Amino acid sequence: MPDPLLVRAARLEQVERTPVWYMRQAGRSLPEYRAIRAQHDLFAICRQPELCAEVTLQPVHRHGVDAAVIYSDIVLPVTGMGVSVNLVEGVGPVVDAPLRTAGDLRRLRPLHPQEALPWVLDSIRLVRAALEPERAVVGFVGGPFTVAGYLIEGGPSRAFAETKRCMYAEPRFWHGLMERLTAAFEAYAVAQVGAGADLIQVFDSWVGVLSAADYHEFVAPYSARILDAVVAPTIHFATGATHLLTELRAAGGDVLGLDWRVPLGQGWQAVGHDRGVQGNLEPALLLGPFARVAREADRILADAGRRPGHIFNLGHGVLPATDPDVLGLLREHVHERTASR
Amino acid sequence: MPDPLLVRAARLEQVERTPVWYMRQAGRSLPEYRAIRAQHDLFAICRQPELCAEVTLQPVHRHGVDAAVIYSDIVLPVTGMGVSVNLVEGVGPVVDAPLRTAGDLRRLRPLHPQEALPWVLDSIRLVRAALEPERAVVGFVGGPFTVAGYLIEGGPSRAFAETKRCMYAEPRFWHGLMERLTAAFEAYAVAQVGAGADLIQVFDSWVGVLSAADYHEFVAPYSARILDAVVAPTIHFATGATHLLTELRAAGGDVLGLDWRVPLGQGWQAVGHDRGVQGNLEPALLLGPFARVAREADRILADAGRRPGHIFNLGHGVLPATDPDVLGLLREHVHERTASR
Numbered sequence: 001m002p003d004p005l006l007v008r009a010a011r012l013e014q015v016e017r018t019p020v021w022y023m024r025q026a027g028r029s030l031p032e033y034r035a036i037r038a039q040h041d042l043f044a045i046c047r048q049p050e051l052c053a054e055v056t057l058q059p060v061h062r063h064g065v066d067a068a069v070i071y072s073d074i075v076l077p078v079t080g081m082g083v084s085v086n087l088v089e090g091v092g093p094v095v096d097a098p099l100r101t102a103g104d105l106r107r108l109r110p111l112h113p114q115e116a117l118p119w120v121l122d123s124i125r126l127v128r129a130a131l132e133p134e135r136a137v138v139g140f141v142g143g144p145f146t147v148a149g150y151l152i153e154g155g156p157s158r159a160f161a162e163t164k165r166c167m168y169a170e171p172r173f174w175h176g177l178m179e180r181l182t183a184a185f186e187a188y189a190v191a192q193v194g195a196g197a198d199l200i201q202v203f204d205s206w207v208g209v210l211s212a213a214d215y216h217e218f219v220a221p222y223s224a225r226i227l228d229a230v231v232a233p234t235i236h237f238a239t240g241a242t243h244l245l246t247e248l249r250a251a252g253g254d255v256l257g258l259d260w261r262v263p264l265g266q267g268w269q270a271v272g273h274d275r276g277v278q279g280n281l282e283p284a285l286l287l288g289p290f291a292r293v294a295r296e297a298d299r300i301l302a303d304a305g306r307r308p309g310h311i312f313n314l315g316h317g318v319l320p321a322t323d324p325d326v327l328g329l330l331r332e333h334v335h336e337r338t339a340s341r
Numbered sequence: 342m343p344d345p346l347l348v349r350a351a352r353l354e355q356v357e358r359t360p361v362w363y364m365r366q367a368g369r370s371l372p373e374y375r376a377i378r379a380q381h382d383l384f385a386i387c388r389q390p391e392l393c394a395e396v397t398l399q400p401v402h403r404h405g406v407d408a409a410v411i412y413s414d415i416v417l418p419v420t421g422m423g424v425s426v427n428l429v430e431g432v433g434p435v436v437d438a439p440l441r442t443a444g445d446l447r448r449l450r451p452l453h454p455q456e457a458l459p460w461v462l463d464s465i466r467l468v469r470a471a472l473e474p475e476r477a478v479v480g481f482v483g484g485p486f487t488v489a490g491y492l493i494e495g496g497p498s499r500a501f502a503e504t505k506r507c508m509y510a511e512p513r514f515w516h517g518l519m520e521r522l523t524a525a526f527e528a529y530a531v532a533q534v535g536a537g538a539d540l541i542q543v544f545d546s547w548v549g550v551l552s553a554a555d556y557h558e559f560v561a562p563y564s565a566r567i568l569d570a571v572v573a574p575t576i577h578f579a580t581g582a583t584h585l586l587t588e589l590r591a592a593g594g595d596v597l598g599l600d601w602r603v604p605l606g607q608g609w610q611a612v613g614h615d616r617g618v619q620g621n622l623e624p625a626l627l628l629g630p631f632a633r634v635a636r637e638a639d640r641i642l643a644d645a646g647r648r649p650g651h652i653f654n655l656g657h658g659v660l661p662a663t664d665p666d667v668l669g670l671l672r673e674h675v676h677e678r679t680a681s682r
Contacts, residue, residue: 168629261584321506
């Protein structure tokens with residue numbers, strides 16, 4: 001039995017067609033998801049493996065994508081470290097008591113995924129068992145900067161001013177926090193692979209607010225440890241990070257996730273052709289006419305030129321207002337255009 | 342009498358020292374400003390020329406910077422076009438009735454700055470009269486994308502999903518809105534120069550959420566018209582826009598504003614040495630130890646190498662938590678390091 005298409009693409013093997021999946025494909029725009037979500041909040045779904053597996057598999061059935069990405073949130077593991085987080089509708093993750101000083105680190109317990117988050121691992125087992133072998137299960141962890149940002153700011157932020165202040169002014173706190181998150185995310189990623197995840201994506205969504213020099217000094221060593229700890233193929237993703245591509249590459253990842261800001265060909269050039277790239281259609285395009293979506297997808301595929309290592313995806317997560325049918329049409333379009341004859 | 346230092350630097354003349362000013366230097370972190378702000382909201386200060394001039398001049402006196410930037414907000418002119426906007430503490434500009442359809446454009450009146458915003462022009466006259474001739478008065482307008490984003494989303498946004506949907510799906514509305522904003526901002530910028538502004542900065546703060554191709558199609562023609570209309574030197578600024586530098590340059594600006602994400606030397610290379618650059622110290626650095634601030638300032642100055650056309654500034658606005666004394670120390674540091682002997 002060959003490995004799933006997505007795994008082979010991530011290893012830069014020549015594949016029979018370009019694999020397609022969508023970040024945040026599970027949830028958000030699907031009516032069958034919204035029906036479940038009306039009864040259960042996000043964390044509650046995560047804690048019920050049958051329900052979580054159902055939500056995870058819904059977009060695979062509906063869109064015919066090449067991977068199931070586990071329904072979860074990047075802040076979920078810190079709830080297993082003793083931090084209370086609420087996902088507030090229309091806001092995002094809100095941390096009851098933000099961490100700001102070295103003393104606050106005492107509130108962070110080490111993460112033992114099997115004890116603290118067994119239901120995530122059970123969900124992965126269920127999804128892996130239910131899914132056809134040619135499709136992949138994608139697990140994920142947050143990037144250490146992005147999660148540290150939520151813990152320090154107490155919620156979503158644009159400037160990450162307090163986070164950066166801690167970086168510059170509180171080195172003992174900053175590096176202590178990054179150490180603890182790194183150890184936790186290593187363990188969490190390894191446990192996900194143990195439960196059946198075929199690839200791990202590291203979502204360092206907001207790290208693009210840092211200069212390359214600051215990324216190098218304050219984040220790269222930690223991201224590198226997480227990416228190194230995973231034996232399965234890894235995807236390393238950030239948004240607004242065109243200026244960080246060579247740094248992100250150096251930190252690791254078999255595949256670098258590109259957002260929509262950089263043309264895929266140019267981004268791949270910056271990353272180097274000895275790595276794969278994932279992306280990178282502008283998610284908001286899916287809110288407009290499909291002719292424009294198809295044209296842009298074709299441009300991305302032309303940029304990729306069927307070079308081994310391209311995984312088709314959006315440049316960031318599916319937007320809640322997206323018509324789910326368009327996601328299926330786009331998947332079909334990419335598969336048709338790239339199928340070997 | 343020679344022109345102000347900042348004007349000569351923007352014209353790429355060799356100058357006696359590198360000029361320094363700070364975006365959002367007026368207001369925010371100054372205690373003498375906070376005392377006034379406790380009594381009056383932002384728009385109320387703008388409508389009282391004596392008060393507005395006082396707030397505008399406070400940081401010049403305190404920090405010894407080479408320019409006064411008029412205390413205002415980029416959404417102010419749309420209040421003169423019939424749109425009701427509130428600046429909500431901790432949120433930002435909130436538009437009572439967002440614009441979403443071609444029909445909504447009827448609610449936008451043309452802007453006649455002399456009638457609708459006479460107090461802005463009076464404030465500029467007062468500041469210009471009070472300021473030493475070697476210091477410059479910087480006026481500004483918002484970039485058309487950024488202001489359109491507020492009008493469409495109804496407030497601050499991270500994804501600008503609805504704004505982009507309008508771009509892709511509602512061309513008549515999008516281009517109609519951009520036409521109206523462009524005509525208004527042209528008139529507003531020209532009026533500011535007429536009242537005594539020595540330079541105009543175009544703040545297209547959030548346009549970095551667009552790909553270069555989308556910027557080129559949906560924004561560049563409008564920004565170019567605004568920048569072309571101004572006879573005084575212009576500074577064209579965006580954040581998170583390292584991937585757009587050649588597009589921003591093509592749209593115009595004697596000086597391109599760089600945020601902190603790109604090393605100044607690399608950014609200037611991308612922009613071209615026939616233009617000036619402004620920037621680009623990480624604003625959050627000012628929250629940490631001054632030794633790091635000075636080291637980073639020295640690196641920026643080494644990158645600039647006293648090449649004509651560098652204006653020292655932060656990479657974005659002064660953060661509210663900034664100790665104002667640090668702004669003065671930094672100004673002094675840059676002046677000392679760059680003074681011709």
